[in-house]
Amino acid sequence: MRSVDTAIVWLRRDLRLADNPALNHALEAARRVIPLYIHAPEEESPWAPGTASRWWLHHSLDALDSELSRCGSRLVIRSGDSEEVLRAVIAESGAGLVCWNRLYDPATVPRDKSVRTMLRNLGVETASFNGALLREPWEVEKEGGGMYRVFTPFSRRYSPGDLEAPPLPAPEKLPAVRKSIGSLSVAGLGLLPGVPWYQSFDDYWQPGEAGALLRLDDFIERGALLDYGTTRDLPGQDGVSSLSPHLHFGEISPRQVWQAIRHASDEALDQGSGDAAERAFDYLRQLVWRDFAHHVLFHLPETASEPFNDRFRDFTWEKDPALLEAWQRGRTGIPLVDAGMRQLWHTGWMHNRLRMVVASFLTKNGLIHWLDGARWFWDTLVDADLANNSMGWQWTAGCGVDAAPYFRIFNPVRQGERFDPKGDFVRTWVPELAGLPAKHIHAPWRAPASALKDAGVRLGNDYPEPVLDIARSREEALRRFKAAG
Ligand SMILES: Cc1cc2nc3c(=O)[nH]c(=O)nc-3n(C[C@H](O)[C@H](O)[C@H](O)COP(=O)(O)OP(=O)(O)OC[C@H]3O[C@@H](n4cnc5c(N)ncnc54)[C@H](O)[C@@H]3O)c2cc1C
Known part of the structure; x- marks a missing residue:
């Protein structure tokens, strides 16, 4: 028995048809269903999707629209304040129900509460679910x-x-959305960055x-x-x-x-x-x-920007724009760190082991604030996720819940020898060093001149000298972290 004529499914970070409880509920409750995506990045401030995430979102919305069209429906895309857009679509469609899958971020929780109140005041039913x-x-x-x-x-x-409950199957057919319900095109949202540095992402991903x-x-x-x-x-x-x-x-x-x-x-x-x-x-x-x-x-919503551990509240981090830039560009002179940062730049993704190594290098050897690293990840990762990113950075920097203790400082040379023993990963992302044998590839500054010459590497020319001394910076970090506690 249908409870309303028309329902809106407010899609956010649930861009799928299968196992989508909000969509499923709307289909059971209404004769007509409007799949709606509202582009409102300012509502997620200060963590609105970064550049790489916008690339992903663009293609994901395109893919969802195609899937919906295949099933006889389409994606309605609007831009603007979520409450205003919902009010407008309700006025245009006469929808009596709005369904969504819940989000848990500091910005979306209060926004969604306020939307729910607004809808109830309008006399529109709401239903929300766990889909994430x-x-x-x-x-x-x-x-x-x-x-x-x-x-x-x-x-x-x-x-x-x-x-054990089996996932909900994807609907095979969906009711058509009336032509009078207007929509922007995905391209009209302007999600793709102006500088096309993301072009190589196509080789790695199918959003x-x-x-x-x-x-x-x-x-x-x-x-x-x-x-x-x-x-x-x-x-x-x-x-x-x-x-x-x-x-x-x-x-x-x-x-x-x-x-x-x-x-x-x-x-x-x-x-x-x-x-x-x-x-x-x-x-x-x-x-x-x-x-x-x-x-x-x-x-603890404040942990997106505040250290979980109070000991770090007044910790003095270094301001070193040159070091930060060398790290961002994959030009620190430490091969494993550079390989990870270049993998990130070219693919929009980085292996978890590398995320820990590069984050430890920046925050512990470099003593640069974990938020500077977290923001760079936020902008360049296609999987940038506020919960995982904040926890990953705080964990590695030593100030998070269940954190790596301050004295656990990843040595990027030993990490390379252990987890990339043949140097294949470094050779893929740092081709300047491809000719070096495995025993030197993780610390080219220690390689004998003859090995460098045979590999055609001139340190400081073809590949940078290390931006910092790993052993000395480690000692300094230990001294500073200990003093802070
Ligand atoms: C500094 C730092 C920053 C990070 N930032 C992010 C981020 O922005 N977004 C993100 O999704 N993950 C982040 N992670 C966690 C982890 O690195 C990635 O989830 C993982 O590398 C993704 O690759 P995968 O899908 O192949 O993982 P798999 O190893 O295949 O794991 C499967 C899934 O489990 C989850 N997962 C795996 N490891 C973790 C973890 N340590 N914490 C939470 N969830 C995990 C992910 O959803 C992942 O897709 C971060 C870790 C660190 C150390």
């Missing part, structure tokens, strides 16, 4: 109540047997729901899932899923991923792989980290 997380931030609480600040006890509330499903299938089919525990730390190998931008934009739900992984591990178990479930849990644990990051940001 395995468990919502308030669902996982300590025994006596209250949030978790440490991951391990938080994660104990999840088990591989959780979340949209179909691209997300392909990525997930490929991760399972190539057997990476069952090796994840051993290869996830090796940036030169294809050991991770690269699902992060798809998850961020909601082109696939974490529940879909969870179920597909569980299914694949059951199949492996049937085929005699006795520890398949445990190995799959290594991967599922990362989805729980994602929930944990959202749990923390929801309960």
